[in-house]
Amino acid sequence: MADATTTSAPSPRSSSSLRSWLARRPLAKQQLLLLLGLAVIVGIFDVLNPGFLAADNISSILQDSTETILLAFAETLVIITGGIDISVGATLGLSGIIGSLVVVGLGQGGMMLGAFPSLVLGTLAALAVGVGVGLANGLMVTKARVTPFIATLAMLGVATGLTFVLTNGVDVSGLAPAVATWGNTVFLGILTFPILVTIILGVIVGLFLHGARFGRWTFAIGSNARAARGAGIPVQRHLIKIYVLAGLLSAVAGVLVVMRLGTGSPLEGANDELNAIASVVIGGASLFGGTGTIIGSLLGALIIGVIVNGLIVAGIQPYWQTVIIGMIIAVAVMMQERGRARD
Amino acid sequence: MTDPLPLANRTPAGEPLLSLRHVGRTFGSVVALSNVTFDIRAGEVLGLVGDNGAGKSTIIKIISGMFPQTSGEVILEGKPRHWTSPQQALSAGIETVYQDVGLAATLSITANIFLGREVVRPGLLGRMGFLDNGAMSKVAQADTAKTGIRLPHLDTTVGNLSGGQRQAITIARSMSWARKLLILDEPTNHLGVPEVEELLRLIRHVRDEGVAVILISHTLAHVMAITDRIVVMRLGEVVAEHVTRESTTAAVVNDIVGATEAEIARSLN
Numbered sequence: 001m002a003d004a005t006t007t008s009a010p011s012p013r014s015s016s017s018l019r020s021w022l023a024r025r026p027l028a029k030q031q032l033l034l035l036l037g038l039a040v041i042v043g044i045f046d047v048l049n050p051g052f053l054a055a056d057n058i059s060s061i062l063q064d065s066t067e068t069i070l071l072a073f074a075e076t077l078v079i080i081t082g083g084i085d086i087s088v089g090a091t092l093g094l095s096g097i098i099g100s101l102v103v104v105g106l107g108q109g110g111m112m113l114g115a116f117p118s119l120v121l122g123t124l125a126a127l128a129v130g131v132g133v134g135l136a137n138g139l140m141v142t143k144a145r146v147t148p149f150i151a152t153l154a155m156l157g158v159a160t161g162l163t164f165v166l167t168n169g170v171d172v173s174g175l176a177p178a179v180a181t182w183g184n185t186v187f188l189g190i191l192t193f194p195i196l197v198t199i200i201l202g203v204i205v206g207l208f209l210h211g212a213r214f215g216r217w218t219f220a221i222g223s224n225a226r227a228a229r230g231a232g233i234p235v236q237r238h239l240i241k242i243y244v245l246a247g248l249l250s251a252v253a254g255v256l257v258v259m260r261l262g263t264g265s266p267l268e269g270a271n272d273e274l275n276a277i278a279s280v281v282i283g284g285a286s287l288f289g290g291t292g293t294i295i296g297s298l299l300g301a302l303i304i305g306v307i308v309n310g311l312i313v314a315g316i317q318p319y320w321q322t323v324i325i326g327m328i329i330a331v332a333v334m335m336q337e338r339g340r341a342r343d
Numbered sequence: 344m345t346d347p348l349p350l351a352n353r354t355p356a357g358e359p360l361l362s363l364r365h366v367g368r369t370f371g372s373v374v375a376l377s378n379v380t381f382d383i384r385a386g387e388v389l390g391l392v393g394d395n396g397a398g399k400s401t402i403i404k405i406i407s408g409m410f411p412q413t414s415g416e417v418i419l420e421g422k423p424r425h426w427t428s429p430q431q432a433l434s435a436g437i438e439t440v441y442q443d444v445g446l447a448a449t450l451s452i453t454a455n456i457f458l459g460r461e462v463v464r465p466g467l468l469g470r471m472g473f474l475d476n477g478a479m480s481k482v483a484q485a486d487t488a489k490t491g492i493r494l495p496h497l498d499t500t501v502g503n504l505s506g507g508q509r510q511a512i513t514i515a516r517s518m519s520w521a522r523k524l525l526i527l528d529e530p531t532n533h534l535g536v537p538e539v540e541e542l543l544r545l546i547r548h549v550r551d552e553g554v555a556v557i558l559i560s561h562t563l564a565h566v567m568a569i570t571d572r573i574v575v576m577r578l579g580e581v582v583a584e585h586v587t588r589e590s591t592t593a594a595v596v597n598d599i600v601g602a603t604e605a606e607i608a609r610s611l612n
């Protein structure tokens with residue numbers, strides 16, 4: 001072990017240019033490129049639709065994107081472990097519906113506290129649904145050794161089905177108007193309650209993922225699960241935690257959607273997994289596991305959000321959205337593969 | 344590493360650190376191990392040899408907790424053990440360089456050295472699991488320097504390293520954490536001649552600190568050079584045990600291939 005171990009790329013000490021700084025920081029480079037891409041897309045839409053960059057439109061893009069962003073955070077955790085969760089959208093839908101049903105069922109005319117107690121219980125019920133779904137996914141993946149794709153595909157079916165069984169396909173109406181008021185009131189120019197919650201959760205997940213043992217183990221499992229286990233990491237327990245967190249984040253998104261719309265719609269969440277996965281792969285995570293960042297996924301989700309909003313503003317038939325996002329996933333993964341082949 | 348044990352403790356007379364008694368392991372209908380019995384003492388280097396498929400890796404995976412035995416006893420320091428996860432063996436002071444497991448390729452050298460034993464910050468942040476990367480870098484620097492391994496910057500992602508460099512990191516990690524038993528399964532794979540010399544020097548160093556070492560290697564010259572005893576396995580069983588300085592390479596080879604085959608080989612020459 002004496003020599004032959006100093007062959008890695010010599011650090012480009014001679015030039016202190018941005019280029020060499022970035023060469024040593026592939027993540028920063030990736031994120032700058034994403035930021036650039038986002039700026040270009042925003043620029044194009046701004047030229048096509050004057051007023052696109054107005055504060056109220058930015059706020060509304062962010063507000064509409066909170067759903068995709070939160071699901072992208074959930075998906076990031078799972079994808080870094082080398083798995084995939086295609087039930088995030090269905091979980092969002094089911095938790096929103098159960099939350100709404102609980103609120104409406106409990107009634108919102110309490111004597112002293114008004115709608116508040118039932119809103120709290122409804123929220124807790126929704127979050128419990130997310131935890132339950134995530135736990136079921138995690139147990140299937142670890143204890144029953146079902147591949148993540150199949151386990152969460154099964155869950156997608158179960159959750160979507162339950163959503164429609166519970167609602168007969170009809171919106172859950174009758175939520176207090178205060179719900180939508182809280183969900184949509186803009187403060188500080190562009191913020192709303194959903195945007196604020198998304199920012200806070202993004203910061204928390206990002207800190208734990210990139211700064212704490214929780215994240216280190218998450219990356220290690222996706223990178224080499226056998227090595228992780230051999231190093232004493234409780235791989236199964238950690239994976240269960242990851243799927244539970246993914247379910248929980250999806251349920252938070254479900255609650256926020258209900259707050260945005262002021263009603264529980266059984267159609268919410270359908271195809272959302274597509275946007276979430278697209279955000280994560282655009283954000284630079286590898287579907288093979290072991291890489292990915294919260295910032296990358298956030299930028300990926302914003303790119304998706306801007307594209308979706310831009311298409312709507314441009315008056316393009318909304319059914320084109322999934323076509324375009326599906327193509328974005330394919331192109332992003334192909335570009336990653338080319339990058340990998342070059343390495 | 345703990346305090347070096349007095350040299351007297353290294354004599355074969357002491358209580359064994361680890362004893363295997365009639366250990367067996369099946370995978371479905373495959374019998375990987377049928378009857379493995381041997382002892383190892385603190386400060387002893389034990390060679391484990393045998394043809395491919397003899398069961399060497401299977402036995403060390405049982406000792407290191409990768410999976411439990413299906414029959415027989417694993418006794419560490421007098422207590423029978425039935426480990427179901429490597430975590431249990433690691434906390435008992437057993438470190439293993441696996442033949443076929445490798446490192447987390449997308450993590451840095453330092454992250455790999457501290458994998459599963461991350462150092463956290465002091466106080467509340469630490470209780471939430473926030474990492475003290477500075478402290479880990481320092482120790483990793485010292486560990487790798489002590490073992491004479493030269494590596495690129497320790498923030499480098501392991502996936503960018505050569506096979507030899509990765510093997511060197513795996514070895515450095517196990518050596519610096521081993522308190523009682525160090526298991527090396529084919530550790531010389533990917534290593535060049537000078538690296539192998541360095542590895543043998545390091546094994547002697549760990550042994551002198553009172554750690555027991557199990558070395559699995561196909562290169563009998565290394566096994567003869569460094570071990571105190573050699574256990575020979577064939578088809579899932581221990582077929583012979585040699586005291587290295589009283590034995591010869593030819594005698595060990597004989598036991599590895601089985602006498603009859605050896606005679607055939609000789610008659611062909």
Ligand SMILES: Nc1ncnc2c1ncn2[C@@H]1O[C@H](COP(=O)(O)OP(=O)(O)O)[C@@H](O)[C@H]1O
Nearest residue numbers: 370373375393394395396397398399400401402
């Ligand atoms: N996980 C497993 N499943 C089935 N058979 C296995 C497994 N691990 C090892 N074996 C079998 O056990 C036997 C011993 O293998 P191994 O311990 O790897 O041998 P060695 O390390 O001596 O080359 C081989 O026949 C191998 O096919």
Ligand SMILES: [Mg+2]
Nearest residue numbers: 399400401442
């Ligand atoms: Mg082997």
